[in-house]
Amino acid sequence: MTSGPTPAMRQYYSVKARYPDAILFFQMGDFYETFGEDAGVVARELDIVLTSRGRDKNGDRMPLAGVPLHAADGYIARLVNKGYRVVICDQVEDPKTAKGVVKRDVTRVVTPGTLIDSSMLGSAGAQYLMAVAPDRKDTFGLAFLDVSTGEFFISSGSGGRDYADLVSEVVRYRPTEAIIPESLQGGLPGRLETLGVTVSRYRDDAFDPDAAYARLCEQFGTTTLEGYGCEGLTAPVAAAGAALRYAQETQQSSLPHISGIASRIPTGNMVLDAITLRNLEITTSIRGSGDGNTLLSVLDTTETSMGSRTMRSFLISPLIGKTAIDERLDAVEHFFDHALERQELRSILGDFSDIERIAGRIAYGNAGPRDLATLKESLECIPDVKSLFSDDAPLLVREALDAMSDHAGVIDLVGRAIVDDPPALAKSGGMIREGFNRKLDELRHLATTGKNWIAEFQQQERERTGIKSLKVGYNRVFGYYIEVTKPNLHLVPPEYERRQTLANAERYTIPDLREKEAMIATAEERLAALEAELYTELVRTLAAHVPDLQATARAVGLLDVYAALGEVAARYGYSRPVIEESGRIIIRDGRHPVVERHLPVPFVPNDTELDAAGDQIMIITGANMAGKSTYMRAVALCCIMAQMGSFVPARHATIGIVDRVFTRVGAFDDLASGQSTFMVEMLELANILNNATPQSLVVLDEIGRGTSTLDGCSIARAVVEFLHGKAVAGSRTLFATHFHDLIDLEGSLARVKNFHFAVKDTGSDVVFLRKIIPGATDRSYGVHVARLAGIPKKVTDRAMKLLKEASGREFSGGPRAPRYTQMLLVDPGEGVVEENPAVRELATLNPNDMTPIEALNTLCRLQKLANGEE
Template sequence: MAQLTPMMMQYLQIHEEVPDALLFFRLGDFYEMFFDDALTASRELEIALTGRDCGLEERAPMCGVPHHAAQNYITRLVEKGYKVAICEQVEDPKDAKGIVRREIIRIISPGTISDGKLLESKKNNYLMALYLEKNALGMASLDVSTGDFFVTQIEAKTREQWIAQLSDELGRLLPAEVILNSAMFKDEQALGLVENRFGILASLYPEKYFNVKNGSKRITEQFNVFALGALDLEHREYAIAAAGALLQYLDETQKRVLTHIKTVRYYNSNDFMVLDLSTRRNLELTQTLRTLDKKGSLLGVLDKTVTAMGGRTLRRWVEAPLLNRARILERQGCVEAFFTNAAHLPNFKNIMTRVYDLERLCGKLSFGTINPKDLLALKQSLSTLPLIKDFVELLDSDKLRHLFDTDDLLTDIWEYIEKSIDDEAPMVIKDGHVIKTGFHHEIDTFREAAEKGQDWIRELECQERERTGIKNLKVKYNRIFGYFIEVTKSNIAQVPEDYIRKQTLANAERYFTPELKEMENKILGAQEGLLRCETQVFQEIRDELLKEIPRVQQKAREVAELDAIYSLASVAITNHYVCPQITEDKIVQIHNGRHPVVEDMVGNQHFIGNDCTINDDDQRMLIITGPNMAGKSTFIRQVAIITLLAQIGSFVPADSASIGVVDRIFTRVGASDDLASGQSTFMVEMTEVANILKNATNRSLVILDEIGRGTSTFDGISIAWAVVEYLHNEDSIGAKTLFATHYHELTELETLKPGIKNFSIRLKDTPDGVIFLRKIIPGPADQSYGIEVAKLAGFPVAVTRRAQEILGHLESGEDTYRQELLVKEPPVLVGGKGNQLNFFDVAKSMTPEEEAALGIIRDLKIDEMSPIEVMNVIDQLRKKI
């Protein structure tokens, strides 16, 4: 260190404060990085790597980015999972004695982004703190861009329980960054869950910050309360430890008091329906299984919100359905008020298009990054509140009036911005004309002086052209030379004697006069004074508005909920949904129900609806058999989704529905390896089933699709049979269950266990093959039709013929099948074809439309397609022919 230059010593000393971050070190108009940071940044940002003398024998690796373009580079680094510390000059170089003093003003990480392109407009960006003590877990989650702050704690009996609940919460909130106490950081399974399963940036945070006493003090300071009881945090030590550490982390990284964090909400699993990670994934609630896109998910169908904050609210509703019947009915009543006034909804949408993201505007106000354009956006948003009030009163709904406070429309805030900020204010303060004329006397004085000076300059130019006879004489200005008179070389002979030469150019000479110099000082003084004064007054306006953040946030929540309700109503109107009855009975009864996502893809006119009744008596469990591609999975999923929709207060895709509130929805659907944890497909399946058997109750809805397939047939049947019995048994669980299976042996349970009923998919045999009618009917399927599906998938005819032959022997129970069938060679095919008519041989007699359809079938990569994608193709082919 002794050999280093003073500037490089300062750099390394500051970097010691943030060893896990890349340090953007301000030097003039650039942010510079040195040593390892430079190597990393030059590689990740693809910028030139140079060197700088640092006092050592070798030059220090160096790279840099322009100050004015730094945000784009910072965003790219944070997107790649890096933390970036911003180090600024905090004193004027003119006043510095020695090296200029510098300090870190902010640390930006994936969980502390307040604005920028990394923030999804309709999704929260959470920073999470986790505190582990034995089998108790404290959890705090905060979106610093909006101020949404949630805490909870898990007191489990076993390690397995808190790991499972942690997985559920991580899957629901999907935080961008997590800070951990030492016990949590040392737990390999928990750390692996955070970093590998969910790909979240995780950091060890010092244990001293998870202290309950210090956490309590920090929480009461932040929310200005005397005791934690006012925040429903009394005697919740684990949640307090996590919340206190999270606030302390923000203090250290953001270097400011974040005044927009005004409320903290404690929640527990009794507040809403807990949906485990498997259920969220299998029902494709917010993203699809294959592409992880919102489009094609349930949220993709439901989200017609106009505002970003409305979109975030709707997402939270979908991820956390309600359990309290009164709250469900209250929200449903709001949706119904919109639904029954469909003619007025376009007007509401038009109003909402003028509303900006009020929650994140409050965040920018708190961070001190709000600009004049943002304040104009705030003003415009507030101007819609009287219009929203008129709309609510037009709908004449007590539930909507309870939701939207029509008394406080923030008119005073609107008026304050209206009289202070110029309607044409620029984005950057230094561009001027930010403060409206008439708001501040000193600004008006400076502005008048500057404008009069410009008028004087224009008059001077006209006078000098007339006096000298030089028609192209110009009075100009630049930052280096100030104001000057410019004359081209061809007119130099006409220059008066009182002109004083200032600069010589290739084609012109520049001059000034004592009079021009005097006016220059006045004009520049006025402009500098104007900028200084506008900057100061803008800061004062911002400080005044900071006091009003709680009111704006409250109104933002109300508007966001109205927008989410509008979205649910719009979808219900467009897609012909109905208002379900919500009961406390253990009954789910759906008439002509439909899968909302599949219906959205294939169209309402092509989707075949189905009835479903599950009760606590004679139909507590439905065993559904039938071939693949027939619609079993779609049917059982749609029952789960309709139930979920009902419990978020939405209308549902059916002709009618009566939904008894369920405490949880469990699903076990599909098959996939968990390579990260070294688990096979079968192990994943068994783990998910075990979770259901341990946590389901008699008020749960369980969806099972093909369990037991990952092992031998007899093992699979045995496991499936035992699971059915355990779920059915009222002494163990007694849950409402839909069980789709290919094990026809399970259909015998209908005669053995009261409450189990067999259902199947109706099919139609035709000379050209099997047609799936998509209709659920009582009774088991008479056969599996697996070979028919193989034909549809494009198996070579030789393989399907051979399979049919083998099946016939197996079903006949012949003892000689080993010798006569398995040893016997397959039949020799002439020219690679069997004697029966090949489907593709009839192409010669087809219409052009049928030939085109056949071409599409030939090119299908059916093994890479999902059932929904296959259904889409079939629907398109049907239209073609």
């Protein structure tokens, strides 16, 4: 018969019943212990030893795995990053004064979307919690909350095909956790998990629209959400209320630093869906190899964490208002033109800590002493920042400067309270500066002099007893003691009172030592308690300054971005774009901002002229590897950069505002959902054709290549005709293809123009010149590309022979008019090209001496001569 669980384990079972789906870290002394199934998970995921202790409810040995209290943050972060929820159950009373079992309670629930501790946050990027609330119209209200900074906004997404719009918002903001109603049915949870988002079901009542509205108003101290642009947005507000409630419950805090909310419904900005973000490699490499070869990696030369987050926000949500874009460009141009001012600002910003996250930790109450010290150092730099600018600075720069308070009160308080080199954690002690509190100074002096007395007492006893190895030590059980090794026991004075016997020594005490021990122990305990109390009060006082600190952090982030974009423009030779409310895109000497950074040779620039009412569609043909895909992506990236407020990699650019960029590039499949490469291509194409507007930019690369040639060519032709339509304007379109039959569309559709990439043909080899020129081609040079890729020579030689045979069969039916104007630059070193007799005769003719009928007859004869018919 087994005995029942201990009082401590009864506490454990009670807490575990409240959080059955989370891993419970249960404090027992200096360790957090996990039991049962939790212990198995922790041992496996953290690679620590799994032991056992006592018996569980069934009488079996209880699995046990624990981590030290002082190192727990690192272990918790690893679990959370793997998608687990961790419940922290701490001892909430002093074991020394507790009667019976020490009281414990849940102090925090750590989830992937609610991290706030600096030791757990893996990067300077935003750490969003997303909430999803279903709407009646097959759409979802979305809310995104970064608990570490207080950033809070709403959005929305469609529940249509494979949740495409919602997925785009997920890819744009990259939340780490999503909460959904418990009763939500359908495939959304699985879809979110495929994107790497941890999905947590949350009780339905948290998503009630009326309760959510009231909760948000209470949080912000208002009676309405109209001032935040959220009025009437039922589902997004429901999601926001649920996100706030979830964060408050997990953090066991009201989270006062969450003091407002913004609306980022996609219609207010250029729309970049998940497919476009992937294809253009805006923030993540298309091959999933990290962020190293992305547009963000090129532009983000910011000096602060606030700036880095702001840069990403600008990039994934470009503006569509001309005035707002021009105001950003004015700010960037200011830093572009003032190099010295730019460098000085960036140098100062390099010393700034992450004010935004420190403010969040102050509001939550877990800011460390080192946080406060670095905050003070950052705030002291604000006058240096402001002194750099005159009154004629651009509007957005002045607004940012005005938003930066001097924070004299914070600087003074922290300066008086915190030592110059404080510990990272308050529980380490020693963070309050001497002179800040008189009582603390007295206790510190008593504790210090007491320790000095112990050292003096040890030396005195050595001299008095003649025991040179005598030492005074301390442990928690016996307190201070005098230790004498056994060879010296005969020298021990009679007044020494034995306390403990060891294998090689005896431990003693005397009345004077006991008296001093009581004084020292009391002083140190009171010192630690008072210092902790003073620090807690200090953080509580600073919490009143959190809104101003957040405003300053946002302003610093904006200045950092403007200066960084000015730096990039100056460093890489970018120019300010001209923004128009028109259908034109005119780029002179445009370059791909990412590709040019990784080329060993200079990038070959190209021109672009698109007009929704003029040259609307560019059909681009040419050799494989000639640069078609790079060219089209470069045009799209220039538009995105221009509308985010950046200079662009071109000698000149006029950008008619683009409301949405669509791309269909490359061959991808979705095996997890049973979709073939061609099906994925068609689904993406359907999204483009159903949603593109005359203000959109459409980039299509090799439409129809995933099926038979006849089917693919027919689909590609129909797509061009659809995008062209019968209206006087349409979506500006870049259409790269190897279906050369499409080039005759230029003659039948008014707004279609042919272009191709020039190639230098030596007869035995080709050189890709990377230059786009008017006209078309029907040659792809695929065999040459295969040879460059390392395909065995036997294969490429055979392929070339088959190609010539096929070409011969194609032309065996008789002569046909040329369908292309490929620029073939023949290498003169390979021999002399014989001149056509028609050309020689044409050079001798004088049209002024001919009658009209003679000219017509001569033209017919020359045509036959040119075709070899005479």
